Amino acid sequence: MIRLHRCCIALLMASAPVAASAASPIELTARVLVEQRQAAADGTTRIVLVPPARVTPGDAIVYTLIYRNTGSQPVPDLVVASPVPGNLLYAGPAEKAAVPEVSVDGKAFAPLAQLRVDGRPAIAADVRALRWRIAAPLTGGAAGQVAFRAIVK
Incomplete structure (x- = not known):
């Protein structure tokens, strides 16, 4: 049985974003879900996502941001x-998730291949912030999600 390490889970959740403003x-x-290997009936191994009971350095996780319009009016250009x-450490977009724009400095966002760090091409581990542009207006009461993979330091 896996045991919960509260300090690790708290650190993972400490950076959870909040609404942009009170209005x-x-x-x-x-x-946060942890990637876990499970044996399949056919003898192969598959990766499943499970709630974290314990995370340790090197664990692969999927960090999901769920957004919801609590208002009645559509929100365009979210x-x-x-x-x-x-x-x-950022490890790329989650499976079947939209690819985010990334930033190595928290200011300039672009696809990872276009960014540089100290004159060299940026790598996933250099990423410090992520951004997704939601194309369609988010109608009142609607929700969606974006996600990325990461490795626990």
Whole structure:
């Protein structure tokens, strides 16, 4: 049985984003799932996502941001942004998730291949912040999610 390490889970959730302002109808919630290998009936191994009971350095996780319009009016041009929590290394978009724009300095966002750090091409571990542009207006009461993979430091 896996035991919960509260300090690790708290650190993972400490950077969970909040609504942009008190007047914003957008509510953001973070959810963390750990990648776990499971034996399949056919003898192969598959990766499943499970709630974290314990995370340790080197564990692969999926960090999901769930956004919801709590208002009644559509919200156009929604941008969901989040820093990469300090105890995580960005490892790319989650499976079947939109690819975010990334930032190595928290200011300039672009696809990873276009960014540089100290004159060299940036790598996933250099990423400090993420941003997703939601194309369609988010209608009142509607929700969606974006996600990324990360490795626990």
